[in-house]
Amino acid sequence: MGHPGLPPRARAGVGVNELDALAETVREIVEKEPDPWPVLCEVGVAALAIPERYGGADAGLPELQAVAAELGLAAVPFLGSSVLATSVLLESGDEDACARLLPPLAGGAIGSVAWTGPDGGWTADVACRTGGSTVDGHAHYVLDGDLADVLLVLAREDGGIGLYEVDTANAHRVHTPGMDETRRLAEIRFTGAPASRIGAGDFSPALARARDTACAVLAAEQAGAAAKALAMTVDYTKHRHQFGRPIGSFQALKHRMADLHVLVETARSAANAAGESELLAHVAKAYCAEAFSAVAAEMIQLHGGIAITWEHDAHRYFKRAHSSAALFGSPDEHLAWLTGHL
The missing domain is CATH 1.10.540.10 (Acyl-CoA dehydrogenase/oxidase, N-terminal domain)
Known part of the structure; x- marks a missing residue:
């Protein structure tokens, strides 16, 4: 290619x-x-x-x-x-x-993790349960779950959480369109689905570490998308004219975009530090989610009417910002965790 x-x-x-x-x-x-x-x-x-x-x-x-x-x-x-x-x-x-x-x-096969219930808590309160050789339950917000080749299921069992593999043929999978059409989600139902245990013991500590990794990568995605949204907005303000001059030359808009630049750069720093500790993973997820949402909202405002047309990407960034903010726990949930651990 x-x-x-x-x-x-x-x-x-x-x-x-x-x-x-x-x-x-x-x-x-x-x-x-x-x-x-x-x-x-x-x-x-x-x-x-x-x-x-x-x-x-x-x-x-x-x-x-x-x-x-x-x-x-x-x-x-x-x-x-x-x-x-x-x-x-x-x-x-x-x-x-x-x-x-x-x-x-x-090699490119798609793996998915069936984890959370309708509240999207992304905590140790998993959506499914197991009797040892089968899995029952209804998992929500499964990333690419309807397309998955490898389906991993977190299930409650005596003594904690177990990790199981379920053949995709034994799961009822439905694509669930969301606000952000570029992030594919699914609901998956399991009814006495034959399941194979992966690993031994309570998977809860390992699940927390896996979520920290996912949060750190999502924070980087959010910071990167915020940077792209800001770059598009700055470029637009250089070409959109009012009163005979580019709107980007107006001092009020310069100040707003300068503030957004600070948000983006701070989000990048938070994301880069996310892998250093569990605490910083929570910080990065909360901060980058809010920074991306703020930049996306300003992108809509500064583009004006064109931003809400289907042909322009501004509304897609706005939808991605708000949907990704809830993924793996909302900013409020991560801030509450930080409050309880500091």
Whole structure:
């Protein structure tokens, strides 16, 4: 397809140049390809977080964040499959399950995690239950759940939470259109579905770590999308004229865009720090969600009437901002967690 492969990763740790090259590759693909996911898989994006022994690139959180920051509004299963499902499998510590399921995910198969109920709590209060060999329940907001090739289910059991694999043929899956049409969600019902246990013991601590990873990557996505939305808005104000001059030359609008720039840069810093601790993952998720929502709202205001036309992307950024704010817990929920732990 004419796209370069991903840059080699330095064994002593990823460097700035490698991350820049990765970001440039992803940006080029997203901008030029109508359906970017197959091409992203060709260059190794789906395999980033997967260890080499399972056919992956053995990369880390900085690489995942570099990809997420460039995706913009791309309708790809990166967050749900390459981040969340992959993290859940790796956290399970189940060598046999990882050896069987991670190589297909590295090649571009889609993995989904059936987790939360209708309240979208994304906590240890999971939507399904198990009797040991079967799963019952109704999971909501399953990322790419109706398209998944690998279906992982979190289920309540005696002593905590268990991680299970369920054949997609034994699950009733329905696509659920949401506010953000570029983030595909599904509802999945399980009625006595045969299930195979992955890993041993209570999965709750591992689930918390997997959610921290997903929050850190989502924060980078939100910061990156906010930056793109701001860049589009600044460009528009340079070309939209009123009273014989670009509206971007008006001092009031300069101040507003300067404030947005501060929000975006602070969001980037928060996202970059998210991998350092559980606390900072919560900080990043709360701050980046609110920053993206603020930028998207100003994007609508500063574009005027054109922003709410179907042909313009402004309304899509607005919808992505508000829908992603609720994913893996709302800002209020993360702030409440911080209040209770500080």
